[in-house]
Every structure is written in C-alpha cells, then in structure tokens.
Amino acid sequence: MAVDIQGIAGLLQASLSADKSRQAEQSLRAEEAKPGFSLSLLQIVATDDLPQTTRLAGALFFKNFIKRNWVNEEGVHQLPQNEVETIKSELIGLMVRVPPTIQAQLGDAISVIADSDFWERWNTLVDDLVSRLTPNDAPVNNGVLQVAHSIFRRWEPLYQSDDLYTEINHVLSKFATPFLQLWQNVDQAITQHEHDPQVLKAQFSTLDLILKLTYDLSTHDMPPQFEEHLPAIAGLLHKYLTYDNPALRTSDDDESGLLESVRAGVFRVLVLYTRKYEEEFQKHMEQFIGTSWTFLTGLGPEAKYDVVVSRALEFLTIVVGIRKYAEQFNGSDVLSQVTEKVVIPNLSLRESDVETFEDEPIEFIRRDLEGSDEDTRRRGATNFLRKLMEQFEKPVTDVVMRYVDHFLAEYTKDRKGNWKAKDTAVHLYSSIAAKGVATSAKGVLSVNANVDVIEFFQKHVAEDLTNAGTEPLLQVDAIKYLYIYRSILSAQQWLAAFPLLVQHLNSSNYVVYTYAAIAIDRALALNDEQRQPIIPRDSIVPLSKDLLQHLFKLITKDTKPEKVQENEFLIKCVMRVMIVIRDGVVPSMDLVMTNLVNITKVIRHNPSNPGFCYYHFESIGALIRYAGPAQPEKLEASLFAPLMEVLSSDTEEFRPYIFQLLAAIIATNPSPTLSANMQQVVAPCLSPGLWDSKGNVPALTRLLCNIIPKSADQIAANAQMEAVLIIFQKLVSTKTYETHAMDLIETVVTSFPTPSVLEQKYWTSILQLMFTRLSNSKTENFTNRFIRVYHLVSASTSLGLGADFFISTADQVQENVFTPIYTQIILPDTQKISRPFDRKTAVISLTRTLADSQAFVDRYAKRGWTITCQALLQLLINPPLPQSADDTIEERDVDDLSFGAAFTQLNTCRQAPKDPWPEVQDVKRWVGHTLKEADQRHNGRIGQFVNEKLGVEEKAALSAVMA
Numbered sequence: 001m002a003v004d005i006q007g008i009a010g011l012l013q014a015s016l017s018a019d020k021s022r023q024a025e026q027s028l029r030a031e032e033a034k035p036g037f038s039l040s041l042l043q044i045v046a047t048d049d050l051p052q053t054t055r056l057a058g059a060l061f062f063k064n065f066i067k068r069n070w071v072n073e074e075g076v077h078q079l080p081q082n083e084v085e086t087i088k089s090e091l092i093g094l095m096v097r098v099p100p101t102i103q104a105q106l107g108d109a110i111s112v113i114a115d116s117d118f119w120e121r122w123n124t125l126v127d128d129l130v131s132r133l134t135p136n137d138a139p140v141n142n143g144v145l146q147v148a149h150s151i152f153r154r155w156e157p158l159y160q161s162d163d164l165y166t167e168i169n170h171v172l173s174k175f176a177t178p179f180l181q182l183w184q185n186v187d188q189a190i191t192q193h194e195h196d197p198q199v200l201k202a203q204f205s206t207l208d209l210i211l212k213l214t215y216d217l218s219t220h221d222m223p224p225q226f227e228e229h230l231p232a233i234a235g236l237l238h239k240y241l242t243y244d245n246p247a248l249r250t251s252d253d254d255e256s257g258l259l260e261s262v263r264a265g266v267f268r269v270l271v272l273y274t275r276k277y278e279e280e281f282q283k284h285m286e287q288f289i290g291t292s293w294t295f296l297t298g299l300g301p302e303a304k305y306d307v308v309v310s311r312a313l314e315f316l317t318i319v320v321g322i323r324k325y326a327e328q329f330n331g332s333d334v335l336s337q338v339t340e341k342v343v344i345p346n347l348s349l350r351e352s353d354v355e356t357f358e359d360e361p362i363e364f365i366r367r368d369l370e371g372s373d374e375d376t377r378r379r380g381a382t383n384f385l386r387k388l389m390e391q392f393e394k395p396v397t398d399v400v401m402r403y404v405d406h407f408l409a410e411y412t413k414d415r416k417g418n419w420k421a422k423d424t425a426v427h428l429y430s431s432i433a434a435k436g437v438a439t440s441a442k443g444v445l446s447v448n449a450n451v452d453v454i455e456f457f458q459k460h461v462a463e464d465l466t467n468a469g470t471e472p473l474l475q476v477d478a479i480k481y482l483y484i485y486r487s488i489l490s491a492q493q494w495l496a497a498f499p500l501l502v503q504h505l506n507s508s509n510y511v512v513y514t515y516a517a518i519a520i521d522r523a524l525a526l527n528d529e530q531r532q533p534i535i536p537r538d539s540i541v542p543l544s545k546d547l548l549q550h551l552f553k554l555i556t557k558d559t560k561p562e563k564v565q566e567n568e569f570l571i572k573c574v575m576r577v578m579i580v581i582r583d584g585v586v587p588s589m590d591l592v593m594t595n596l597v598n599i600t601k602v603i604r605h606n607p608s609n610p611g612f613c614y615y616h617f618e619s620i621g622a623l624i625r626y627a628g629p630a631q632p633e634k635l636e637a638s639l640f641a642p643l644m645e646v647l648s649s650d651t652e653e654f655r656p657y658i659f660q661l662l663a664a665i666i667a668t669n670p671s672p673t674l675s676a677n678m679q680q681v682v683a684p685c686l687s688p689g690l691w692d693s694k695g696n697v698p699a700l701t702r703l704l705c706n707i708i709p710k711s712a713d714q715i716a717a718n719a720q721m722e723a724v725l726i727i728f729q730k731l732v733s734t735k736t737y738e739t740h741a742m743d744l745i746e747t748v749v750t751s752f753p754t755p756s757v758l759e760q761k762y763w764t765s766i767l768q769l770m771f772t773r774l775s776n777s778k779t780e781n782f783t784n785r786f787i788r789v790y791h792l793v794s795a796s797t798s799l800g801l802g803a804d805f806f807i808s809t810a811d812q813v814q815e816n817v818f819t820p821i822y823t824q825i826i827l828p829d830t831q832k833i834s835r836p837f838d839r840k841t842a843v844i845s846l847t848r849t850l851a852d853s854q855a856f857v858d859r860y861a862k863r864g865w866t867i868t869c870q871a872l873l874q875l876l877i878n879p880p881l882p883q884s885a886d887d888t889i890e891e892r893d894v895d896d897l898s899f900g901a902a903f904t905q906l907n908t909c910r911q912a913p914k915d916p917w918p919e920v921q922d923v924k925r926w927v928g929h930t931l932k933e934a935d936q937r938h939n940g941r942i943g944q945f946v947n948e949k950l951g952v953e954e955k956a957a958l959s960a961v962m963a
Contacts, residue, residue: 003031003040009050012057022650028061037302038065038079039086045102046094050054055098059105071116073694073736088113092128096143103143107150114151119167124149126174127900133178135185138202143210143800152216160220160261164942168220169632176217176225180233181208187236197247204248204258207240211265215272222277233286236712241266241291253302254352267292267311274318289325292316297341301350306377309346313380316342317387325392335399338388343870346381347431348424349473357473361510362566368480369518382431389432397450400432408904409458409809422460424602424625429456430484442487453485454493465500472509478502478513483519486526491534498523498535502543505550513554517573520547524580531888533580543586547577548588554594561606562920568611571599578622579889579908589627589634595621597642604651614904617657621664621908622889628668633675636665640677647684656903659699664909666706674710682707682715692732697904701731701740702911705747712751724748725762732769735779742785745770749792750799750916763809771813774825787826791845793914804851813887819860827871837915839880844917846872847927851934851942866949872927872955879923928962935962 008101014024031037038261044050044058048463050798069078082559091113095106118125132144158164184339186206193199214233217223226233235463240262250257253712256264270288292312299305319325331339375952377494389396408424410418433453434444447453464478482489482497489497501523504516526534540547555570578592585592596619607613620639628635643658666678675684685704690696704724708715715721724744733739745766770786794803830842849856850870854865889907920926935942946955 002665003034003036005040005043007031008037008040008772009044009054009058012044012061013051013054016053018059026650032065032069035080036083038062038069038083039090041065042087042090042094045098045106052099052101056102056105057666059098059102059109059251063105063109066112070113073734073770075116087123088117088125089647092125092132092144092147095147096132096140098143100142100146107146110147111154115154118151123170126171128484130174130178135184136189136203138206141186141206142202142209145206145213147214149209149212152213155216156219162178162332163226165220168217172217172223172225176223179210179217179230180225182206183236183871186210187239194245194247200245200247200434201258204262208258208261208265211262211269214269215265218269218272218277222280227280230280230284234281234287235267237266238284238287238291239252241288241295250304253304256304256307260304264307264311267308267315269313270315271318274315274322278322285319287326288315289319293342296346301345301352301677303352307375309377310380313346313384314375314378317380317384320384320387320391326388327539329388330392330395332395332399333394335388336402337397339385339399339403343381343385343431344424344428346377347385347427349420354473357511359515364511365514365569378427382427385428385431386434390435393448394450397432397448400428400901401451404429416528419474423473423477426461426474426481430481430524433614434484438484441767443484443522445487447485447488452780453488457481457485465497465504472507472512473898475504475507475509475512476515479515479519483515483522486519486522491528494523494535495524495539498539498864499939502547505547505554514567516567517551517554521569521573521576523578530707535580537582537584541581544577544581544584545588545591547575547591548595551577551597552591555599556595556602559602561602562608565603565607565609565612565616568609568615571612571619572615575619575622575908578619578626580954582626583630584626585623586627586630589631592619592623592627593635593638594625597638600646604646604649605656607653610653611690612652613657614906617654618906618908620661621906623666624661624668625908628665629670630709631670632669636669636675636677639665642756644680653689653695655693657693657906659696659703660906662907663699663703663706664906666703667911672710674707674714678707679711679714682720683713686727688726688730691727694736697731697737697740698903698905701743705743708718708747709751716752728766729769730775735777735782738773738779738782739785742782742789746789746792749789749801750796752799760809760812764812767806767809768813771810771817771821774821783825783829784833785827788841790826791830791838791842794845795841795848795917797848798850801846803853807855809907822864823867827867830871831874835913836880837913839875840915840917840920840923843872843875843880843923843927844920846875847930851930852938855874857941867960869945869950870954873954873961876924876927876957876961924961931958931962 003048008028011024011028011031014020015028041058041062045055045062047055057728073076079087083616091106091110093608095103095110098106114125131143134139134140142853155164155168184934186203189203190200190207193203214226218226234489243262244259248257248259250259273439274285278285292315296309296312296316300310322330329335353364356367368377368378385396385400404425405419407428411422427450433448433451434457435446435448436444438444461478461481465482479501482501498520501516502521505513505520507513509518522541524533524535551570551574555564555567555574596616598617600620603613603616624635624639639661643661646654646658661677662681666674669675681703684690685707690700704727715724725736728741728744728748731737731744748766770789773782774786790806793801793806796802807818812823830846833839833842846868850865850872888911931942946958950958
C-alpha cells in the first residue's frame with residue numbers, strides 16, 4: 001500500500017474548508033495506517049511549489065500524528081524503526097528552511113519526540129543543532145534556535161531529578177559556549193547594520209529567540225558558562241532594555257513589534273535571575289532598577305506596550321520583595337511618586353480597555369479575572385503595590401488612601417463624566433486592602449488591618465449594585481468586589497448581597513451578567529468551618545428554577561455552536577446551582593433536561609471551548625446524580641438517544657464524557673438488572689477498537705464495571721466473557737492501565753455467582769496474567785491491587801470462592817506457586833493497606849482462611865495457620881472503622897483543559913467507595929463470632945491450633961477477640 005502524496009495534499013487542502021473538513025480528516029486518519037505516511041507529510045511540508053496553507057496543514061497534521069503515534073504508554077516507538085530514524089535525521093534540516101508559522105508546528109512535534117527520546121535515544125540532536133549555527137545567516141539560526149527552544153522549554157515545569165540534570169548538563173556541555181558566541185555575533189551584526197532595516201529585523205528576531213533560550217537554559221540552575229560571563233550577559237541585557245531604533249518601531253498601537261518583544265524577553269530573564277540567583281546577580285542589579293523605573297514612566301498607554309509594562313512591573317515587584325532594594329522606595333515622597341507615576345497610570349482604564357469591554361466582552365472577562373495568567377498592566381500594578389504594602393504597610397496605606405479619596409471626590413463632582421475616576425479609586429483601594437494570595441476557591445482570605453473592606457463596600461460600592469442607571473463597568477467593579485472579598489463577608493451579609501447578584505443576571509450587558517454568574521458560582525461554593533454552605537441550600541431551592549431558566553436563556557441567546565459554547569462561566573454557574581440544590585432539581589427536571597440535551601446537540605457538531613464542554617457534561621452528571629434515583633426511567637428515556645448520537649458521530653473528544661455519563665445512569669438506577677436500552681451498550685463496550693484511545697480507557701472501564709453486575713447472566717449466556725478477559729489482558733499488560741485492569745477483574749470476581757460460570761480455564765488465565773506481571777514488571781500499585789484481589793477472592797466464600805479455591809487455581813498455573821506469593825507478597829504487604837474498606841476485606845479474608853480453609857490445615861499446617869493468625873492480629877490492632885458518607889463534589893481547576901486524547905474525570909459522576917461487606921460493622925466482634933462458630937463446627941479445631949501454634953501474647957490477644 002503506497003502512500004499517494006498528491007492525494008494527501010488534496011485532503012490537507014480540503015481539511016481547511018469548513019464543509020469538507022470532517023470528511024477530509026477521516027480520510028487522512030484512514031491513510032495514517034500506511035507505512036511511510038509521516039514521511040509523506042514531511043515531504044508535503046518541504047515542497048515549495050505547494051500552497052503555503054497546504055504545507056501548514058501538513059505540519060499541523062504531522063504534529064498531531066506524532067502526538068498520537070510516536071510512542072505507546074510504555075515509551076516504545078509505534079512507527080517502524082527506519083521511519084523513526086528518518087524523521088529524526090530530516091526534521092531539523094527541514095525546520096531550518098521553512099517559514100516561521102510552519103516552524104512553530106514542527107517545533108511542537110520535535111518537543112513531543114524529545115519528551116520520549118531526548119537525550120539518550122536522540123543523542124546526536126545537540127551536535128546537529130550546533131553544527132548548523134552560522135556566524136550571520138539569521139533565517140538558518142532562527143530555525144536552529146526555534147528547535148532548541150521547543151526542546152529546552154520542557155524543563156521549566158519538571159521536578160528536579162538526576163535524569164533531568166544529566167540531560168541539562170549534556171545540553172550545556174555542547175550548546176552553551178556556541179550559544180554565547182552567537183549572542184556576541186548577533187550583537188555585532190545589530191550594531192553594524194543599524195541603518196539597514198531588513199538585516200536589523202532579521203537579527204532582532206534571532207535576539208528574541210536568544211533571550212527565550214537564555215531563560216530556558218537557566219530555569220533550574222544558572223549555567224556555569226553563563227555565570228563565568230555574567231558581566232557580559234548583564235551588559236547585553238541592559239543594552240537591549242534601553243536600545244531604540246526608528247526602524248524597529250511599529251506604527252500599530254495594538255500589536256507589539258520586535259522591539260517590545262525583546263524588551264519583554266529581557267525582563268523575563270531579569271525576573272528569573274532576581275528570583276532565583278539574586279546572590280550571583282546582585283552586583284548588576286542597581287542599573288536595572290533605575291532603568292525600569294525610567295522605562296515605566298516613559299511608555300505610553302498603547303496596548304502594544306502591555307506585555308513589556310507588565311513584565312517590568314513584575315521585575316520591580318520582585319525587587320521590592322528584597323528588603324535591601326525595597327528601602328529605595330521607603331518614604332512618603334517616593335511612595336507618592338510611585339503611586340502617581342507608575343501605579344495609577346497602569347491601573348486606570350484606558351480607551352482600549354473600554355473598547356475590549358464593549359466589542360470583545362469574553363476576552364475582557366478572561367483577562368480581568370483574578371487568577372487569570374494573562375499579563376495585564378492592571379494586574380502588574382496591583383501586585384507591585386501589594387508587595388510595597390507588605391514592606392511598608394502603614395505608609396503605603398496612608399499614601400494610597402489620599403489618592404482613593406481624591407478620585408472618589410472627582411467622581412462625586414460629576415458622576416456621569418468622571419465615572420472612570422471611581423473605577424480607579426475602587427481598584428486602588430482593592431490593591432491595598434487585600435493581603436496574601438487570593439485563592440480560586442475562596443478569594444482573598446486576609447485583609448489590611450488599616451482599612452475596613454465592609455465599610456468601604458457599604459459606603460461606596462454597594463450603590464453600584466442597587467442603582468440600575470450606573471455605568472456598566474462600575475457595576476462590574478461592584479460585583480467583582482463581592483467576588484474578591486467573598487470570604488470576608490459574613491453569612492448575614494451574604495444574605496443581603498446574594499439577591500443583588502441574582503438580579504444582575506437580568507442585565508443586558510454581557511460582562512455584567514457574566515460577572516454575576518461568576519460571583520454566584522463562587523458564593524454558592526463557599527463553605528464554613530463545618531463544611532456547611534455559607535448560603536443555605538434551602539434559600540436557593542425556591543429560586544433555582546428561575547435561576548436555571550435564566551442562565552440557559554443567556555447561554556442559548558445566539559444559536560451558533562461557537563456562540564453557545566463561548567461563555568463557560570454561565571454553564572459553570574448552572575453546574576454549581578445543581579450541585580447545591582441536589583435533589584431539589586427534580587421538580588425542574590424537564591426544563592433542565594431539555595436545555596442540556598439541546599446544548600449537547602448544538603455543540604457536538606463543532607466543539608470549540610473545552611472548558612464549556614467540561615462544565616456542560618458535569619451539569620448532565622449532576623442531573624443524573626440527583627434526579628436519577630428518583631426518576632430513573634424518565635432520565636434514561638430522555639438522555640439515552642442524544643448520548644448515543646454523540647457516540648455514533650465523530651466527536652472523539654466527547655466519548656470519555658459520554659461513557660462516564662452512561663456509567664452514572666446505570667449506577668443511579670436502583671434496578672438490579674440492565675434496562676433494554678443499556679443492553680445495547682454491552683457489545684460496543686467490548687469492541688477492542690474503542691479501547692485503543694487513551695482517553696476512553698478509564699471511562700470505558702467504569703462503564704463496563706457498572707454493566708457487569710447487572711448483566712452477568714446475559715454476558716455469560718452470550719459467550720461475551722472471553723471479550724471481557726481479552727480487555728483485561730490488554731489492560732493488565734501495561735503499567736498505565738493496571739489500575740483499570742484490576743478494577744475490572746474485581747468486578748468480575750464479585751459478579752459471577754459461581755466459579756463454573758467463569759470456568760476454570762478463565763480463572764487460570766486470569767491468575768497467570770497477574771503472576772506474570774508480578775514476576776516480570778511488578779510495581780507497588782500493581783502489588784497492592786493484586787493483594788486486594790486475593791483478599792476479595794479469599795473472603796468471598798459465599799460465591800464459591802475462598803482461599804482454597806485460589807490455591808487450587810494457582811496450582812494449575814504452576815505447582816506450589818502460592819507459597820512464595822503468600823509468604824513474600826500477600827502477608828507482608830497486607831499490613832500496608834490503608835483504605836478502610838480494603839482493610840476490612842483483608843480482615844474478613846484472613847478470618848475465613850483461619851476458620852474454614854482445608855489447605856491451611858493439610859498443606860500449610862506447619863506455619864501457614866500461624867503466620868495468617870499473626871497477620872490478622874496485626875490488622876486488628878487498628879481495626880477498620882465504618883466510613884462516614886461524604887457527598888461533597890470536589891472542585892476542579894480547568895485551566896489545563898484542552899481537547900485531545902486525555903481523560904477528564906467528571907466529578908459529579910465520581911463513585912463513592914463501596915463497602916463490599918456492609919453487614920460487617922463491628923469488625924473485631926465479627927472476627928470473634930466467626931472464629932467461635934468455626935471452632936464449634938470443626939470440633940474445637942481452632943482452639944487446638946491456638947494452643948499449639950501461638951505464643952503466649954498471641955493467645956491472649958486472640959482469646960480477647962473471641963471472648
């Protein structure tokens with residue numbers, strides 16, 4: 001099967017048009033299986049005669065292909081070895097030649113390859129890069145540096161480890177010196193060509209990448225080669241912080257150019273060096289403090305300077321945190337200057353902010369939100385002022401309050417014309433009122449003792465919540481004030497404030513109603529010390545139907561798929577209301593169901609916002625969880641068809657969500673058998689193809705584990721047991737999926753009434769697979785899970801299982817294999833079991849072994865009974881206590897969400913741990929009772945063993961249990 005390059009190029013071109021993209025992508029995925037497909041993509045990317053758009057689509061598809069197919073869970077290459085080697089040898093040369101947009105995609109692909117292969121399986125890479133660096137060919141150098149950046153930037157978030165440091169040292173030993181030489185060459189070229197705009201811009205692009213790499217190479221430790229040349233490096237950093245050239249200035253006020261990008265890059269390095277290497281860098285610090293100060297007072301309000309300004313403010317924030325430098329800012333005059341010339345200009349609303357507020361409201365919200373990682377001037381100025389306040393709390397408060405009062409007075413003179421003065425006042429006040437870091441769950445937790453945030457709210461801010469004619473941006477300020485200080489308000493104050501927030505959902509302004517939804521969500525999530533909601537559930541239930549109806553109306557106002565899912569804050573508020581009202585949702589079930597189903601139908605055609613989709617499916621999960629037990633048939637009848645439609649469409653990114661929702665529908669239905677609808681799911685669940693996608697595995701396992709107990713007879717009757725065990729075999733063979741494998745086998749163990757259904761051959765295969773894992777690639781997690789399975793089998797005597805059954809099956813795998821496994825793995829590690837239900841199972845297992853196992857009387861009479869009894873007594877020193885039911889749904893941070901093969905757990909569908917032995921409550925008493933009964937049954941055998949096999953202390957301990 002040869003790959004048709006022209007055909008693939010045509011499909012790539014077609015994938016760019018909205019009406020053909022789905023079909024084209026499917027056809028491309030079909031081509032993937034052919035050998036040499038990846039090399040054909042690279043050939044397309046390299047062909048200058050093809051349209052730039054086709055080449056870019058090829059690079060994008062190549063990146064995603066590599067993400068899916070480079071290595072499997074165990075890190076083994078999935079492509080033929082010759083293809084792997086060709087890709088590695090060709091990729092760098094190709095990336096050096098292609099335009100920057102394509103370089104970015106190839107850089108991401110190289111980063112994925114480097115994740116698994118660099119540096120030991122790709123130890124020629126750094127030599128290859130260094131050999132391609134030139135004295136002054138900027139396009140080639142930029143390609144090389146782009147590759148280096150795509151690999152070395154992976155280091156920053158990684159934890160320190162010997163492997164990581166070995167890799168970094170490998171890179172530095174080869175790369176650092178030529179890199180510093182290149183920096184000098186670029187500096188000379190910029191000086192020589194300052195009147196030649198074309199060369200100047202090309203060299204400045206290189207300098208921009210050099211600064212990114214200086215940062216990458218320094219994230220874990222300052223490279224020794226850099227430390228040696230620190231005066232020269234500091235000199236170059238300072239030179240380009242102050243460098244200016246008309247040829248590099250842009251006429252566009254909104255888009256930053258190379259000059260701004262390089263300056264921002266310098267500040268990023270300065271922030272890192274000041275934060276991590278202050279001792280080494282302190283000799284060079286002073287010059288940067290003065291320059292940053294001048295710099296900040298000299299730049300205009302244009303948007304193109306935003307990133308530079310926020311980075312400069314970040315640098316000064318860190319400087320102010322170091323006492324010896326902070327002293328430069330101490331004193332009323334200096335603090336007044338700082339506030340007037342740096343803080344206020346960067347904290348105040350600009351025309352461009354108001355335009356974003358009006359024209360791109362969702363963009364405004366995302367940038368403005370507390371906790372957003374977007375660099376904004378306002379956040380930079382706020383952080384700077386807060387850091388100053390940490391050092392000089394009273395003087396800063398006094399100075400800033402003078403300005404707050406001034407701006408409030410300006411506003412009072414002309415409320416219509418001077419509304420921006422009040423916005424500045426509220427933000428200034430907020431900057432000094434809050435202390436410490438605001439958390440996403442609770443907002444600000446402690447405040448400046450020199451101010452009164454509640455009094456300021458009542459006096460100046462609350463009026464903007466109650467006055468309908470207020471400027472929308474001031475309404476947002478008022479809502480945001482409640483949002484930020486939500487933990488400072490008492491329950492009583494929230495009772496008054498909450499209805500005002502709900503009212504603002506009726507606003508016609510997008511930002512106002514969205515901020516209201518954000519604040520409602522966070523307020524409803526607030527708990528007191530006893531984990532009770534600050535806003536009582538009873539006060540929300542009566543409002544909930546109108547609240548939900550209104551939120552759905554806002555979400556579906558514009559019916560285009562991308563508009564429906566644009567605003568994740570609204571659907572998150574829907575989810576929160578449902579989690580708070582719990583079964584209070586039942587009376588509004590039709591309304592909620594209809595809306596959620598309709599939204600599903602709209603977004604499945606074109607999922608574009610991962611955050612929205614996640615909260616949407618959490619909302620469906622909440623509906624299932626809280627309305628399912630009361631109305632299982634109705635719920636299933638409404639949800640089954642739309643969920644199955646999503647499964648049969650090509651929306652792969654939704655499948656893990658759908659499997660979790662189907663599992664939850666089965667779990668909440670009290671019926672002991674599977675409905676006719678759900679019977680249709682069994683066969684597809686067992687088809688091996690679905691299990692090939694990483695993201696499907698956890699969700700499919702959960703679904704299958706919920707199906708099996710309700711459908712064991714049909715699975716046995718339809719001869720589907722083999723398919724279940726093939727899946728188990730696939731999962732248990734890799735470390736990544738071992739947990740899911742063991743979840744599945746535990747369900748199998750407890751769901752089939754007698755061993756005959758599972759047949760001896762299946763049992764033998766199951767144990768053989770587990771024993772192989774134990775001897776070939778044991779992990780701590782797998783060992784623990786194996787012990788859990790053993791105890792479950794050993795304890796389940798009522799199912800025809802038990803220790804003797806396990807031993808006889810183990811003998812069929814290998815004669816006498818049980819002895820070393822029991823004495824070296826099961827018994828010693830049983831003591832490490834920590835989860836209460838697992839400890840309870842272990843106690844029951846060991847007790848039933850002592851009470852009734854014939855093998856422990858005949859085969860293991862010498863020591864088996866004794867060591868089992870000792871292990872049981874160890875467990876009973878801290879007997880497992882009944883677990884209290886906890887129905888709280890965990891918060892989840894979705895900033896890291898994206899579409900792709902990853903699995904995302906729906907917290908509303910998370911199952912609570914189930915007690916396999918609810919009839920055993922007082923464990924110690926149960927053990928005593930069981931052993932006493934067994935002693936009578938076996939004509940005093942237990943008593944005899946106690947006397948013969950146990951020491952004095954053990955006898956006393958067991959007698960106490962049996963008394």
